[in-house]
Amino acid sequence: MEEPNIIVERYDPALGVCVPASYFVPLKDGITVLQVLLYISETYDTTLAFRYGCRATKCGECAVDVNGRPRLACLTPAREGMTISPLKHLRPIRDIIVDRAPLDERISELRLYVKSSGERPLGALKVPESYERLIGCLECYGCVSSCPQFDWKKREFGGPYVFVRLAQLHLDPRDGEDRRAQARSLGIERCSSCSQCTCVKGIAIRRDAIGTLLGEGKA
Known part of the structure; x- marks a missing residue:
């Protein structure tokens, strides 16, 4: 055998x-x-x-x-x-x-969808390359498995998947909400010195999502 x-x-x-x-x-x-x-x-x-x-x-x-x-x-x-x-x-x-339900419910509660600013941008929407990379997210929740801070039972910390979603919205010119403030309320400062979260599709979460929401770089 x-x-x-x-x-x-x-x-x-x-x-x-x-x-x-x-x-x-x-x-x-x-x-x-x-x-x-x-x-x-x-x-x-x-x-x-x-x-x-x-x-x-x-x-x-x-x-x-x-x-x-x-x-x-x-x-x-x-x-x-x-x-x-x-x-x-x-x-x-x-x-x-x-069980994906607790995180699914959290996403629903946070209402992570485009909320219009009331203004209609003229012409084609211009989005940064980081937005194009972030929308490649498969919603597999693999990133939370690599995050040492995330715990499905605790609500005060958003975690990498939530921050990816918030960064998508922050970079979307149609969205009028303050997504950086929302990220701060969900504890994104914990991520400032951590780069352990990884994406199965190769999205640079620390750079493109967390860095964007922390105000690093141009976005």
């Missing part, structure tokens, strides 16, 4: 902890973490719970931690000895599925 080469940290709601489970998966060239999870489900345990959608890095549904770092399962190459876990700092539900 082949030696196990993959570990999945499966959250057991009855125990309230993640229980490591080991599997052997033949790692062919190009196989992704998502394909590994599908193989485990089809070969060993059909009850393995995980999310995925488009399989093409467009939806963000398959975000998980791989060796302790947030990754898109459909994009990340599988490696011998890797450990797949639920995203940190969000409430785990079962296996590697986390």
Whole structure:
């Protein structure tokens, strides 16, 4: 029998902890973490719970931690000895599925959508390059897994995803709200000397979102 080469940290709601489970998966060239999870489900345990959608890095549904770092399962190459876990700092539900609802509700409460200033800009909208980069966010919530300050149970700190959304609005010429003040009320000062949050799609959160809201640079 082949030696196990993959570990999945499966959250057991009855125990309230993640229980490591080991599997052997033949790692062919190009196989992704998502394909590994599908193989485990089809070969060993059909009850393995995980999310995925488009399989093409467009939806963000398959975000998980791989060796302790947030990754898109459909994009990340599988490696011998890797450990797949639920995203940190969000409430785990079962296996590697986390509860997105508290953060979804927080976004709804904060009303993070364009609020018109009442003025209609003439001509084509001009937005900075940082805005174009920020709107590439997949809403996968992987960034909160890498943030040492974020805790889904606490409301006083917005966290990197909220700050990305606020920076999008700040840079949108149609929006008339003071998004920097809103970010300050959500504790963005905690981020001034921290650069630990990462984006699975490569958005420079510290520079383009947090730096913008802190008033660094030109934006």
